[in-house]
Amino acid sequence: MCSRLTSLDHTGSEVGLRFDHPRALELFRDAGQTVDGDVVRFDPGFLQAQAASAPAEFRVQARNPARSLEIGGDHMVFAATNGPPFVRAGDERRDGSLADLECFLALTQASGVLDTPGRNIVEPNDVPLDVRHLVRALEAIRLTDMVWAGEPSSQFAAEDCLAMAAIVHGGRDRLEAAPGVITNVNVNSPLQFDSRMLEGLLAFAAAGQPVMVTPFLLMGAMAPVSVAAALVQQTTEALAGVALIQLVRPGAPCVMGSFLSATDMQSGSPSFGGPESALGLLASGQIARHLGLPWRSGGGTLTSSQVVDFQAGYEAFNTLSSAFMAGKIRR
Secondary structure, X not given: OHHHHHHHHHHHHHHOEEEOOHHHHHHHHHOOOEEEOOEEEOOOOHHHHHHOOOOOEEEEXXXXXXXXXEEEOOOOOOEOOOOOOEEEEOOEEEEOOHHHHHHHHHHHHHHOOOOEOEOOOOOOOOOOHHHHHHHHHHHXXXXXXXOEEOOOOOHHHHHHXXXXXXXXXXXXXXXXXXXXXXXXXXXXXXXXXXXXXXXXXXXXXXXXXXXXXXXXXXXXXXXXXXXXXXXXXXXXXXXXXXXXXXXXXXOOOEEEEOOEEEEOOOOOOEEOOOHHHHHHHHHHHHHHHHHOOOEEOOOOOOOOOOOOOHHHHHHHHHHHHHHHOOOOOOO
């Protein structure tokens, strides 16, 4: 573990990360870090010191108190799948619609095993993009009584979702005192946070709402081909986002995210569910536990299979089981 963290310091201090937002650069500069244009290089130990101020466990309130979430420690939270643009019904694959989203939200509410619908179980492609975040949030509020996730991809979208969560939970002051909406911010790997994701991160962090910081790494594409080197990049990227959250609002809840898979070197396509993913996710969980941070596994039930078959089952198990076996939290 010590060698991993030494490599992390080297990546952060020698290579640095690009932040495409003046407020982020200002915060790091005021914290004494080296800012060269839009690249920030961190003092050794800075990222880990900032991570230490984030809570190891926290609670997120739901409209139905029985559905509130305990994040971190030995708690596990299961979410519905998020992000698909398509729906498959039998042999037919088609664009997702608002009616599909409503159906999946209702199923999540009734499932008894899923704890949150997240942000977008399926893209409602028949809803205009400029209001899609509003419709998704409204449907999650209307059709579930769970904790839901807000849109982080622009400041106005993030503020809209925060305003809707404040209505649900009795006002902005009460929302900030007891978090009630979550979000996931992806790093534009390798080693870059783009302006849109930073707008969302800054808005949710300022409001004290939990932010998951998730690098999206495919080994052999936007990350080194070896698991060990990819883990160094992933940890550096995630901790840089966690550090920024703590500079915005010390003690704000956040989650160290991971999404670590491989690239097929013959086809160039993602190779989900393989042993590289399983090993990388096991190590990711251990690193998060060592740092005392809650962890978003990023494993889910990923598969490269195009149909529901045996390959889909065992690849999905490879990634899902990693989250279970990644170890308990320890400071």
